[in-house]
Amino acid sequence: EVQLVESGGGLVQPGGSLRLSCAASGFTLSSSAMSWVRQAPGKGLEWVSSIYNYNSKTYYADSVTGRFSISTDNARKTVYLQMNSLKPEDTAVYYCAREQASYDYWGQGTQVTVSS
Numbered sequence: 317e318v319q320l321v322e323s324g325g326g327l328v329q330p331g332g333s334l335r336l337s338c339a340a341s342g343f344t345l346s347s348s349a350m351s352w353v354r355q356a357p358g359k360g361l362e363w364v365s366s367i368y369n370y371n372s373k374t375y376y377a378d379s380v381t382g383r384f385s386i387s388t389d390n391a392r393k394t395v396y397l398q399m400n401s402l403k404p405e406d407t408a409v410y411y412c413a414r415e416q417a418s419y420d421y422w423g424q425g426t427q428v429t430v431s432s
Contacts, residue, residue: 317341318343319421320412320414320421321338321339321423322410323337324337325409325428326427327429329430329431330403330404331402333398333399335399336426337396340412345388347370348414350388350412350414351364351365352364352365352412353410353411353412353419354406355409356405356407362379364384366386366415367387367395374386374387383399383401384397399428403430404430408428409428410425410428411424411425
């Protein structure tokens with residue numbers, strides 16, 4: 317059974333940092349593409365970042381380029397999203413998802429709130 321479990325969200329001040337984790341099980345993470353997608357209050361889903369673990373390529377939305385970094389620890393079967401220089405507009409529920417042509421499995425999400 318495929319499972320994705322996010323953690324690491326919380327309340328942080330503008331300019332601060334958080335690291336989100338997505339623990340994966342039930343499939344081979346090292347040969348999969350994984351993405352982080354977020355949903356701000358009252359808005360639709362927004363793609364944030366992807367990592368193609370089979371070739372190590374990473375991709376970022378313009379809004380987070382230079383501030384966020386995606387990575388995978390295959391031994392721990394975990395995908396990370398390091399978020400630096402956080403802004404109030406980064407406030408959202410962050411989901412990790414497995415990407416196979418479309419997003420076929422999603423985690424439950426973790427809340428990130430950026431506020432002073």
